[in-house]
Amino acid sequence: xxxxxxxxxxxxxxxxxxxxxxxxxxxxxxxxxxxxxxxxxxxxxxxxxxxxxxxxxxxxxxxxxxxxxxxxxxxxxx
Numbered sequence: 001x002x003x004x005x006x007x008x009x010x011x012x013x014x015x016x017x018x019x020x021x022x023x024x025x026x027x028x029x030x031x032x033x034x035x036x037x038x039x040x041x042x043x044x045x046x047x048x049x050x051x052x053x054x055x056x057x058x059x060x061x062x063x064x065x066x067x068x069x070x071x072x073x074x075x076x077x078x
Contacts, residue, residue, distance in 0.1 A: 005030055006037065007055060007062075008052070008053065009029065009030060009053050010051065011064075012026065012027055013025070013026055013045050013046065013051060013064075016044065016045060016047050017039055017040065017041040018044050019044045024039050024041075024045065025038060025039055026053070028053060037060050037061060038062070039051070039061075040057065040062070041064050041065065041066075042065070045064070050066070051067050052065050
């Protein structure tokens with residue numbers, strides 16, 4: 001099952017990502033609870049960093065970008 005419900009959700013990094021060198025792990029609030037997913041990102045992201053899920057790579061694997069004020073402006077058009 002592909003977890004498309006997580007696309008567009010904000011979470012946080014629980015195991016640092018290493019960019020193209022390897023996946024980390026993120027926690028995302030979904031389906032009435034908090035679930036963890038393997039997470040890939042273009043750049044390394046530290047533990048605790050807020051992220052936006054932008055895609056899935058199959059079951060329990062997502063692609064994330066840093067979630068910042070700039071990301072909010074891009075997403076909302078402000």
